[in-house]
Amino acid sequence: MAAGEFADWQDSLRQRLTSVTWPNEFEEIVEKLSTGIPLSLQDGVKLFKSKDLNTIGSLANHVKQSRFGNNAYFNVNVHVNQTNICTLACKFCAFRRGRRAADAYQLEIDEYIEDLRKYSTFVDEVHSVGGLHPEWDVQHYSELFRRVKQEFPHIHIKALTAVEIKHIASLSKISVHDTLKILMESGLGSLPGGGAEILDDDIREIICRGKESSQEYLDIHKTAHLLGIPTNCTMLFGTIETIEHRVNHMLRLRDLQQETDGFQCFVPYPFLPDDSRLPDAQLATGTEILRVVSISRLMLNNIPHIKAYRMNFGDNIAELALQFGADDIDGTVQKESIMHLAGSTAPLDHDKAMLAKLVNNAGCVPVQRNTTYSEFTEYIAPVEPVKRSLRMAVGD
Numbered sequence: 008m009a010a011g012e013f014a015d016w017q018d019s020l021r022q023r024l025t026s027v028t029w030p031n032e033f034e035e036i037v038e039k040l041s042t043g044i045p046l047s048l049q050d051g052v053k054l055f056k057s058k059d060l061n062t063i064g065s066l067a068n069h070v071k072q073s074r075f076g077n078n079a080y081f082n083v084n085v086h087v088n089q090t091n092i093c094t095l096a097c098k099f100c101a102f103r104r105g106r107r108a109a110d111a112y113q114l115e116i117d118e119y120i121e122d123l124r125k126y127s128t129f130v131d132e133v134h135s136v137g138g139l140h141p142e143w144d145v146q147h148y149s150e151l152f153r154r155v156k157q158e159f160p161h162i163h164i165k166a167l168t169a170v171e172i173k174h175i176a177s178l179s180k181i182s183v184h185d186t187l188k189i190l191m192e193s194g195l196g197s198l199p200g201g202g203a204e205i206l207d208d209d210i211r212e213i214i215c216r217g218k219e220s221s222q223e224y225l226d227i228h229k230t231a232h233l234l235g236i237p238t239n240c241t242m243l244f245g246t247i248e249t250i251e252h253r254v255n256h257m258l259r260l261r262d263l264q265q266e267t268d269g270f271q272c273f274v275p276y277p278f279l280p281d282d283s284r285l286p287d288a289q290l291a292t293g294t295e296i297l298r299v300v301s302i303s304r305l306m307l308n309n310i311p312h313i314k315a316y317r318m319n320f321g322d323n324i325a326e327l328a329l330q331f332g333a334d335d336i337d338g339t340v341q342k343e344s345i346m347h348l349a350g351s352t353a354p355l356d357h358d359k360a361m362l363a364k365l366v367n368n369a370g371c372v373p374v375q376r377n378t379t380y381s382e383f384t385e386y387i388a389p390v391e392p393v394k395r396s397l398r399m400a401v402g403d
């Protein structure tokens with residue numbers, strides 16, 4: 008963020024926070040927020056332990072409003088999950104399949120293109136993540152992305168999580184840097200943030216053994232940022248982690264952002280336990296989700312956007328999250344497998360008008376954005392034609 012922009016935003020936040028009387032337990036935190044001092048691990052833990060969710064949500068909403076006013080952003084995108092075949096078997100994952108499974112699939116390049124073609128006239132982003140395919144190396148993805156850009160030059164390719172990049176680099180026997188560079192030159196526009204889970208190696212050893220380490224996740228994103236590829240970052244919460252793990256996770260992302268300024272958006276989402284191999288984990292409650300969203304907004308003062316990921320939260324909680332510090336409600340999505348196989352029932356067929364309705368219900372202004380948050384258009388609902396009753400002029 009540019010220094011001037013930060014100063015304006017901070018000024019507006021100070022004015023907002025000092026015009027309200029806050030409960031005593033938040034005095035120190037409000038003081039830090041007002042003066043631009045980043046919250047500490049202890050502050051984050053205190054927020055997680057506080058019973059006063061309303062005040063936490065209100066603080067987060069003030070931070071969001073000081074920066075984005077009443078705007079809530081969405082985009083018009085489609086998810087294409089290119090394969091569910093994966094060489095790993097993360098315990099929380101209900102999506103992956105072994106190669107010989109009856110329902111294993113892989114979209115060949117032509118199939119992927121034809122799939123995307125169905126949506127290509129109205130989307131401006133394809134979001135593609137999938138399993139770690141044992142043969143698809145950098146050549147495969149390079150050809151795929153070139154074909155996408157050739158056929159649909161207006162579509163931004165947001166694809167491949169950090170672990171997929173690591174896997175492709177290793178299969179191709181080249182560095183992560185060179186992998187990203189080749190993919191960028193082939194049309195890759197940005198990376199989604201998936202796979203961060205919890206940035207703690209003890210937790211990762213239990214829930215996703217074999218995946219990239221915490222440091223590798225950060226290093227891959229840092230490499231992307233230094234190449235000029237923007238990325239998002241995520242947090243999967245509600246498996247086996249503690250509150251301290253969650254706050255530390257946020258701090259590690261904040262530290263990298265301080266260095267590179269390459270994260271666009273933070274996307275926290277709760278674990279959906281259906282069909283996973285973590286039977287003791289419980290589905291997060293609505294208030295827990297809202298608490299995580301709010302605390303993300305307060306802790307991550309240098310990551311501009313906080314997403315209410317409706318594919319995972321469901322529409323109702325996502326709508327509420329826009330009042331608890333989130334400024335983005337994701338996109339039209341159209342098709343999605345990963346969250347839905349884990350138990351999500353979020354509707355997939357939302358058009359712009361439906362997303363705008365969700366945003367309006369939360370008291371916000373719907374603003375369509377592109378993937379990189381550099382183009383914005385306020386969504387104005389088309390005026391409904393006035394329905395007139397037709398009378399048959401028979402005999403009168």
Ligand code: SF4
Nearest residue numbers: 093095097100103138
């Ligand atoms: S989360 Fe990703 S890497 Fe892990 S098993 Fe699922 S598809 Fe594979």
